[in-house]
Amino acid sequence: VLGAVFRTSGMLHDSLIANQKAVALAPSDARAQNNFGSALKDLGRPEEAEASYRQAIALEPDFAEAHFNLGKALRELDRLEEAESSYRQAIALKPDFADAHYNLGNTLKELDRLEEAEASYRQAIALTPDLAEAHSNLGGELKEQGRLEDAETSLRQAIALKPDLAEAHSNLGSALRELGLPKDAEASLRQAITLKPDLAKAHSNLGVLLTELGRLEEAQDTYSQFAAKKSAYISGKTPAPLTALLCHGRSGSMFFHSLFDGHPALATLPGIYLKGWFDLDSWKRFSPNIAKPDWREHMVRTFLKEYKPLFDANCKQNVLGQPMGRASWLAQASGFMAMGPEGKQPFVVDEQTFSTTLLSLLKPLQSITSQFLFELVHRAFEIAIRGRAGPSTQSDGHIFYHFHNPNGLEIAHFLQHYPQARFLVTTRNPLQSLESWLLSDPEIRSITQQLDSYKREDTGNVLSIWGRVVGKVTDVFSGIRVSSHGANPHRGIKLEDVKRSPQSIIPQIAAWMGISDHPVMYESSFCGMQYWGPSSSAAGAITGLDSKAIDQPTGQFLGPRDVVIFETLFWPFSSLYGYTDMDASSFRTRLSTIRPWLQEPLEFETRLYAVLSERTSPLENLGPYKRLHRFLNHLWDTLDRDGTYQGMTPPLRLD
Numbered sequence: 001v002l003g004a005v006f007r008t009s010g011m012l013h014d015s016l017i018a019n020q021k022a023v024a025l026a027p028s029d030a031r032a033q034n035n036f037g038s039a040l041k042d043l044g045r046p047e048e049a050e051a052s053y054r055q056a057i058a059l060e061p062d063f064a065e066a067h068f069n070l071g072k073a074l075r076e077l078d079r080l081e082e083a084e085s086s087y088r089q090a091i092a093l094k095p096d097f098a099d100a101h102y103n104l105g106n107t108l109k110e111l112d113r114l115e116e117a118e119a120s121y122r123q124a125i126a127l128t129p130d131l132a133e134a135h136s137n138l139g140g141e142l143k144e145q146g147r148l149e150d151a152e153t154s155l156r157q158a159i160a161l162k163p164d165l166a167e168a169h170s171n172l173g174s175a176l177r178e179l180g181l182p183k184d185a186e187a188s189l190r191q192a193i194t195l196k197p198d199l200a201k202a203h204s205n206l207g208v209l210l211t212e213l214g215r216l217e218e219a220q221d222t223y224s225q226f227a228a229k230k231s232a233y234i235s236g237k238t239p240a241p242l243t244a245l246l247c248h249g250r251s252g253s254m255f256f257h258s259l260f261d262g263h264p265a266l267a268t269l270p271g272i273y274l275k276g277w278f279d280l281d282s283w284k285r286f287s288p289n290i291a292k293p294d295w296r297e298h299m300v301r302t303f304l305k306e307y308k309p310l311f312d313a314n315c316k317q318n319v320l321g322q323p324m325g326r327a328s329w330l331a332q333a334s335g336f337m338a339m340g341p342e343g344k345q346p347f348v349v350d351e352q353t354f355s356t357t358l359l360s361l362l363k364p365l366q367s368i369t370s371q372f373l374f375e376l377v378h379r380a381f382e383i384a385i386r387g388r389a390g391p392s393t394q395s396d397g398h399i400f401y402h403f404h405n406p407n408g409l410e411i412a413h414f415l416q417h418y419p420q421a422r423f424l425v426t427t428r429n430p431l432q433s434l435e436s437w438l439l440s441d442p443e444i445r446s447i448t449q450q451l452d453s454y455k456r457e458d459t460g461n462v463l464s465i466w467g468r469v470v471g472k473v474t475d476v477f478s479g480i481r482v483s484s485h486g487a488n489p490h491r492g493i494k495l496e497d498v499k500r501s502p503q504s505i506i507p508q509i510a511a512w513m514g515i516s517d518h519p520v521m522y523e524s525s526f527c528g529m530q531y532w533g534p535s536s537s538a539a540g541a542i543t544g545l546d547s548k549a550i551d552q553p554t555g556q557f558l559g560p561r562d563v564v565i566f567e568t569l570f571w572p573f574s575s576l577y578g579y580t581d582m583d584a585s586s587f588r589t590r591l592s593t594i595r596p597w598l599q600e601p602l603e604f605e606t607r608l609y610a611v612l613s614e615r616t617s618p619l620e621n622l623g624p625y626k627r628l629h630r631f632l633n634h635l636w637d638t639l640d641r642d643g644t645y646q647g648m649t650p651p652l653r654l655d
């Protein structure tokens with residue numbers, strides 16, 4: 001009882017001492033063990049809490065609360081499948097346990113099982129209708145599924161129940177943005193930030209909204225100021241030299257990366273797995289408790305668990321940052337299950353040797369930062385997997401980092417750690433790049449194949465897919481208009497040039513990076529294994545310098561008039577990179593031509609609308625339509641006023 005009083009008062013250390021004494025007096029009391037576990041968990045000691053909860057369960061197997069608390073400890077330890085099992089056991093023992101249903105929903109969400117998460121949230125709400133957090137998280141899941149109106153309803157209910165729930169305001173702002181209601185979206189996001197100034201998701205969503213609205217400097221300030229305040233501890237040591245590889249749309253960045261893998265002057269990790277390393281919350285997964293003698297071993301185990309696919313492509317799990325969204329099998333989606341001369345070999349390297357090497361690099365250290373672990377991971381991979389120079393804690397090699405589709409906050413945080421980094425951006429004919437990216441989404445590709453048949457599809461599903469199309473369009477244009485690299489050296493390189501003239505182009509890229517030309521740069525491989533990349537729906541399986549993918553015609557998703565619209569809006573970028581012969585005068589004429597077309601449905605929108613199973617609202621009233629047309633009209637206004645987009649990444653000057 002005394003322990004509970006201390007806990008309620010926020011006197012956590014006193015609560016721990018009181019509960020410890022209770023356990024000493026009554027070691028066979030399951031409730032005492034459970035309370036002691038909660039006191040330990042409150043103080044950030046989930047491993048010890050787990051042991052106490054398990055002791056409580058051993059003493060009283062039907063103790064639902066102990067199973068529930070064990071689930072919370074296991075979730076904190078990122079053992080999600082075990083947490084799910086504990087929550088389900090608690091529910092089996094106590095079916096009306098609303099908090100258990102709610103926490104099960106959170107765990108299922110982290111496991112990307114969205115429909116099951118939705119069911120758990122709904123059950124929690126049925127049992128406890130005023131549980132605001134359940135309404136909020138349900139709204140978040142409905143938004144992820146593209147059910148925006150339902151999401152808005154749930155989120156507004158959460159806010160009605162708990163007006164100061166910042167997460168609900170943030171999720172509502174994101175849903176309203178996708179519903180084409182930018183003013184309401186901005187108000188919700190700013191309210192979320194007022195309520196919880198350190199809520200990273202709200203700042204990120206606000207930056208995205210401001211970018212879509214053309215308020216680019218405000219967006220950049222939002223990202224950089226928040227990252228500066230919330231950045232993980234930055235080491236005083238000079239960071240390793242680093243070149244970050246980014247891509248514009250779908251422009252062959254994995255192929256490009258494969259050319260640099262194995263270069264003797266570079267340290268690089270195969271694939272895109274570390275994309276989320278610079279998320280503001282990622283370091284929480286790895287940050288060690290240096291008071292514990294085994295903190296180094298724990299850090300290595302955590303890294304291997306989080307990045308298992310880096311070492312074995314047979315592993316289907318996703319990783320921090322979800323580099324390719326909610327991919328059900330990230331390694332396969334990024335081409336690592338189809339390696340080797342015949343494209344049938346999974347990518348597998350020696351995880352145990354890497355583990356031993358990384359631990360040896362950590363042994364001399366008394367503490368570590370996010371930046372230094374990032375560098376040591378690269379160093380350990382070079383030693384263990386590539387057989388490079390012997391162990392050292394000096395990560396002074398040139399890192400080549402594939403920073404795949406980072407968001408604005410991730411780039412801002414990255415620059416806090418690597419302010420001198422160079423950025424190399426792969427580009428491709430922008431219309432071709434956009435269509436290729438759209439059709440790389442299996443659901444977009446599938447519904448595209450159904451459009452000509454006009455077979456009716458579930459309205460919610462079509463609107464979800466439609467929303468993703470709009471998201472990709474805005475992302476591609478935002479990538480053109482916004483240079484997130486600040487004053488850092490950054491250059492674009494055309495995929496077409498690399499594919500068609502490698503002997504001329506690759507040495508010039510190497511010179512810009514400050515490394516030598518090398519034979520390995522003319523082979524598409526990772527760790528000596530031939531790389532084919534993910535198969536294209538249009539070009540099939542290709543490898544190396546094969547140009548089949550970039551020779552594909554446009555108009556595979558967009559209609560003929562859509563193509564004219566997008567070619568016109570892409571003109572400044574296409575002109576800068578030599579993708580068009582249209583001169584400025586012809587561009588101005590074309591710009592005037594497309595103006596009235598932007599007030600009408602695009603051809604692909606008309607086709608999507610035709611397959612909706614329910615068409616109760618006019619096309620022009622749908623959220624994806626309003627959002628896209630507001631965005632395209634803003635682009636038109638910018639080009640009419642300025643004739644170009646400011647801040648475009650300049651191309652690498654080639655001889």
